[in-house]
C-alpha cells in the first residue's frame with residue numbers, strides 16, 4: 001500500500017490524457033476508461049478528490065503567445081477545466097459513482113462553488129469531489145489548484161497522472177539515456193527545474209509535506225498498481 005496511514009488522496013489528471021489518440025478535446029471512450037480506473041481506486045476504500053487540467057482544450061500561455069491578454073486567456077483555460085470536470089462527472093456517474101463538481105469560478109447552474117466543509121461532507125457520504133477552475137485566478141495552473149486542494153482537504157498524497165511514467169533527470173523523449181528517479185526531493189525538483197509540476201505547486205506540497213506521486217495514467221490498471229505500491233512511479237518527498 002502506497003499510503004498506509006491515509007485514506008484520502010488527490011488525483012490530478014492533465015487535460016491531455018482526456019484526448020486519447022485525438023489531437024484536441026475530449027475522447028469520451030478515454031474518459032470512460034479513466035473513470036473506470038478512478039472507480040477501481042475508490043472501491044478499495046479510498047476517498048478521492050479529483051482535479052483535471054484543461055490543456056486538451058485551451059492553455060492561457062498558448063493564447064498569450066498568439067497575442068491575447070494573458071489573464072483573459074487564463075480565464076478561458078479555467079473554463080476549459082470546468083468542461084473536463086463535467087465530462088468526468090458524467091463518466092463516473094455512468095458507473096454509479098456519486099460525484100460533485102466544485103468550481104473556483106462560481107457557476108451556479110452547472111456546479112457548486114468550492115466550499116471546503118461541504119466537500120468534506122461529500123467525502124463522508126462516499127462521493128468523489130471534482131475540483132474545477134484551478135485556484136480561480138489567472139497566472140496559476142491546475143497543478144497549483146491540485147496542491148491547494150490537496151492541502152486544504154488534508155490528502156495523504158497528490159497523485160499526478162500524466163503521459164510519462166515519472167520524473168527523469170532529462171527529457172526522455174530527447175535523451176535515450178535519461179534516468180527516472182524512484183524518489184526525489186522537493187528541493188532537487190525546484191533547484192534543477194525538473195519537469196514535475198510548476199514551482200508554486202511543488203513548494204506548496206513541500207511546505208505541507210504532501211508527497212507527489214508522478215505516474216503514467218495511460219496504461220490500464222496503473223493507478224491501482226501505483227496505489228498498491230507495485231507500480232512504476234516517482235515519488236517527490
Ligand code: UDP
Pocket residue numbers: 013014015016052053054055056058059060061073074075076077078079080081133134135136137138139140141142143144145
Ligand atoms: N488556469 C489558470 N488558473 C488556475 C488553473 C488554470 O489560469 O488556477 C488556466 C491556465 O491558462 C492553464 C489552463 O487554465 O493553462 C489549463 O490548465 P493547465 O494548463 O493546468 O492544464 P493541464 O496542463 O493540466 O492540462
